[in-house]
Amino acid sequence: MAASLNRAQIIGNITRDPEVRQTPNGQMVATIGVATNRKWKNAAGELQEEVEFHNVVCWGKLAEICQQYLKKGSKTYFDGRLKTRTWEDPDGKKNYRTEIIAENMIMLDSRGGSGAAAQSSAPAASSAQPTPPIQNSNEEEVKIDDLPF
Numbered sequence: 001m002a003a004s005l006n007r008a009q010i011i012g013n014i015t016r017d018p019e020v021r022q023t024p025n026g027q028m029v030a031t032i033g034v035a036t037n038r039k040w041k042n043a044a045g046e047l048q049e050e051v052e053f054h055n056v057v058c059w060g061k062l063a064e065i066c067q068q069y070l071k072k073g074s075k076t077y078f079d080g081r082l083k084t085r086t087w088e089d090p091d092g093k094k095n096y097r098t099e100i101i102a103e104n105m106i107m108l109d110s111r112g113g114s115g116a117a118a119q120s121s122a123p124a125a126s127s128a129q130p131t132p133p134i135q136n137s138n139e140e141e142v143k144i145d146d147l148p149f
Helices: 060-069
Strands: 008-014 019-022 028-041 047-059 075-088 094-107
Touching (some): 028 075, 047 060, 047 075, 060 094
Parallel strands (some): 047 094
Antiparallel strands (some): 008 028, 019 028, 028 047, 075 094
16 A cells, blocks of 8 residues: 655744634634745746745644744744645535644744734844744544534
8 A cells, every 4th residue: 555645844924813713522723824935036037926825723732822822923833734624605605725734833933022022023033942843732533513613
């Protein structure tokens, strides 16, 4: 049997404060928007830039940590697996949304920043060490029907 791999790793900026909800069975879930960008020069030597927007979902303790520490603009690393959800809206139209189900997260901004300092566009000090990865230890499988959104 051939092995397969479903893995996603991104480093980007949080586009809005994490939205945290609770499933009917009491489990915390956070939805987070993350923007990544890439820059390159085209054949004419002109600088080009492309921005990609990602949907990240964190469960359990990881969701709580994201709610507590991540804010719009925070530079963050996520790693997890890709999952595409499908649903029908009230008009019967089928919708799709691909998300990164995060298993690990590393906050890349300097520590100790809060309030206005955390929203500053100044780069973090080069001596700042990133936080260790935070792993989602929740082994319970979550059903799409349990999602509150």
